[in-house]
Amino acid sequence: MSLLVVGSIAFDCVRTPHGQGDNILGGAATYFSVAASCFAPVRVVAVVGEDFNEKHRRVFTSRGIDTAGLEQAAGKTFRWHGEYVGDMNEARTLDTQLNVFEQFAPKIPASYLDSEYVFLGNIDPLLQLHVRQQLPNARLVALDSMNYWIQGKLEELKKTLAVVHILIVNEGEARMLSGHPNLKRAALAIQVLGPRILVVKRGEHGVSLFTEGSVFSAPGYPLDEVRDPTGAGDTFAGGFMGHLARSGDVSEPNLRRAVIYGSVMASFAVEEFGLGRLLRLEPQEIEARFREFKNLTHFDA
Amino acid sequence: MSLLVVGSIAFDCVRTPHGQGDNILGGAATYFSVAASCFAPVRVVAVVGEDFNEKHRRVFTSRGIDTAGLEQAAGKTFRWHGEYVGDMNEARTLDTQLNVFEQFAPKIPASYLDSEYVFLGNIDPLLQLHVRQQLPNARLVALDSMNYWIQGKLEELKKTLAVVHILIVNEGEARMLSGHPNLKRAALAIQVLGPRILVVKRGEHGVSLFTEGSVFSAPGYPLDEVRDPTGAGDTFAGGFMGHLARSGDVSEPNLRRAVIYGSVMASFAVEEFGLGRLLRLEPQEIEARFREFKNLTHFDA
Numbered sequence: 001m002s003l004l005v006v007g008s009i010a011f012d013c014v015r016t017p018h019g020q021g022d023n024i025l026g027g028a029a030t031y032f033s034v035a036a037s038c039f040a041p042v043r044v045v046a047v048v049g050e051d052f053n054e055k056h057r058r059v060f061t062s063r064g065i066d067t068a069g070l071e072q073a074a075g076k077t078f079r080w081h082g083e084y085v086g087d088m089n090e091a092r093t094l095d096t097q098l099n100v101f102e103q104f105a106p107k108i109p110a111s112y113l114d115s116e117y118v119f120l121g122n123i124d125p126l127l128q129l130h131v132r133q134q135l136p137n138a139r140l141v142a143l144d145s146m147n148y149w150i151q152g153k154l155e156e157l158k159k160t161l162a163v164v165h166i167l168i169v170n171e172g173e174a175r176m177l178s179g180h181p182n183l184k185r186a187a188l189a190i191q192v193l194g195p196r197i198l199v200v201k202r203g204e205h206g207v208s209l210f211t212e213g214s215v216f217s218a219p220g221y222p223l224d225e226v227r228d229p230t231g232a233g234d235t236f237a238g239g240f241m242g243h244l245a246r247s248g249d250v251s252e253p254n255l256r257r258a259v260i261y262g263s264v265m266a267s268f269a270v271e272e273f274g275l276g277r278l279l280r281l282e283p284q285e286i287e288a289r290f291r292e293f294k295n296l297t298h299f300d301a
Numbered sequence: 302m303s304l305l306v307v308g309s310i311a312f313d314c315v316r317t318p319h320g321q322g323d324n325i326l327g328g329a330a331t332y333f334s335v336a337a338s339c340f341a342p343v344r345v346v347a348v349v350g351e352d353f354n355e356k357h358r359r360v361f362t363s364r365g366i367d368t369a370g371l372e373q374a375a376g377k378t379f380r381w382h383g384e385y386v387g388d389m390n391e392a393r394t395l396d397t398q399l400n401v402f403e404q405f406a407p408k409i410p411a412s413y414l415d416s417e418y419v420f421l422g423n424i425d426p427l428l429q430l431h432v433r434q435q436l437p438n439a440r441l442v443a444l445d446s447m448n449y450w451i452q453g454k455l456e457e458l459k460k461t462l463a464v465v466h467i468l469i470v471n472e473g474e475a476r477m478l479s480g481h482p483n484l485k486r487a488a489l490a491i492q493v494l495g496p497r498i499l500v501v502k503r504g505e506h507g508v509s510l511f512t513e514g515s516v517f518s519a520p521g522y523p524l525d526e527v528r529d530p531t532g533a534g535d536t537f538a539g540g541f542m543g544h545l546a547r548s549g550d551v552s553e554p555n556l557r558r559a560v561i562y563g564s565v566m567a568s569f570a571v572e573e574f575g576l577g578r579l580l581r582l583e584p585q586e587i588e589a590r591f592r593e594f595k596n597l598t599h600f601d602a
Contacts (some may be wrong), residue, residue: 041536099490150434182527185526208523215597217521219507222485222518223485224483257601260600290602294600297519301592
């Protein structure tokens with residue numbers, strides 16, 4: 001089933017203890033689309049500038065990603081410059097140039113209106129709400145947000161949360177949004193706001209899935225080397241939503257598998273700078289790492 | 302099979318966002334013994350002062366814990382005063398009075414010399430080595446240490462590490478000891494120092510078990526409320542070593558189960574101040590929470 005994503009496309013400059021990458025094609029919609037396209041047909045809604053060329057577009061089209069919703073505007077593409085230091089768990093932003101992203105007003109092509117699975121990437125909650133309202137028949141809508149919107153547009157974010165099924169945020173954001181330092185209480189408070197399903201990303205420590213009455217905890221994958229964490233969260237979301245769209249099964253046991261597929265994709269993404277590892281990922285590598293996650297967590301009861 | 306522990310017994314004053322406890326019976330050997338005694342016969346080696354009375358001793362003896370190695374010295378028992386704030390992941394020490402613990406020279410009673418399972422709690426590595434050398438036939442020796450000894454007595458610690466089977470430390474200590482920010486590389490570097498098995502405590506994020514060629518990741522138990530994290534690490538070690546001593550099985554699959562039993566015990570310990578919850582814990586509660594850990598991590602492959 002088709003999976004729609006709305007979010008940013010960017011050119012990133014990234015510095016980590018393992019090296020540096022300049023003008024890397026990135027952004028939430030990019031990482032999400034590329035990861036999800038390993039599982040299901042993807043439709044992207046985003047804006048790029050005149051510096052986004054045919055080679056960049058082919059990253060999407062060569063993977064069957066529908067770019068009917070990819071708007072090219074006058075000006076430059078969104079640019080982000082950041083670095084990771086120490087344990088690399090958090091990015092430090094050195095520079096942000098919003099460029100064409102500043103005026104982003106997502107337009108949903110008519111051919112996208114039957115999308116059943118929707119990921120509202122981290123943009124202004126009012127824009128997320130606007131997209132959501134154009135897709136009243138979507139079966140499963142997931143939303144990402146961040147501290148910037150929680151602090152600056154809380155009321156708008158709450159309106160949007162009221163009409164989505166899943167919230168995907170990191171640990172600190174879940175605590176900030178709910179006002180609870182305890183994660184279990186934070187989850188309950190967030191479920192009251194609308195999303196019945198909460199996915200909490202805990203970086204190298206893995207992911208927690210809170211559904212009504214159950215909690216699932218997935219570990220981080222123990223990598224020898226994390227070269228570039230950029231896009232890990234959106235790659236996770238791409239694998240997570242991609243598996244759900246592929247299977248058409250939103251039961252709790254399948255949500256757990258989706259968390260593992262998301263974790264698998266994120267674990268590959270961080271092995272290299274930018275999209276490098278994801279673009280040459282083979283289906284059997286995904287399945288092999290899925291089984292490794294099983295080995296990583298299994299114990300006999 | 303008998304399980305010997307050497308470590309501190311203390312009276313703690315603890316402040317957390319949920320309250321305060323004064324002159325609570327605590328210390329590594331106490332939490333370890335009480336937790337382990339739910340699984341196997343425990344023998345304790347520790348020193349207390351004249352303020353340690355019959356009521357305190359009965360906490361041990363009423364649970365069948367052998368106190369032949371409990372030395373009572375002139376002076377006061379070790380006292381620790383600390384607090385936890387915010388996410389409560391780290392204690393802030395407000396005051397430490399070593400008292401009789403300052404001159405602690407562990408003496409192993411003759412009746413303890415056949416102990417097969419040994420836990421060397423967090424004390425001076427030279428004392429740990431001294432104890433280890435008196436128990437040449439021990440089948441499984443685990444050691445706890447901390448940043449204080451890693452920084453101040455690294456060479457002595459390395460000598461001790463060379464003659465133990467298991468190191469149990471927290472994440473930051475594993476990184477500090479190995480010099481590797483990456484946990485998987487840290488584990489490899491530590492295994493080279495001696496212990497073939499590394500247990501890394503990650504606080505609310507759970508525990509990682511590194512054996513030769515395999516990694517196991519156990520989640521933290523999602524509690525509604527952590528009232529007092531004091532002693533959680535030693536309680537974990539008590540459940541972990543207790544299960545191994547009870548089963549006499551040190552295979553990798555059973556080490557995984559031991560990690561879960563340790564996590565179960567720690568999850569109970571933090572529900573209340575001090576030993577409160579552990580002292581009235583029933584075997585069926587331990588088994589029920591063990592099964593909850595299974596539910597928490599299970600997914601269909």
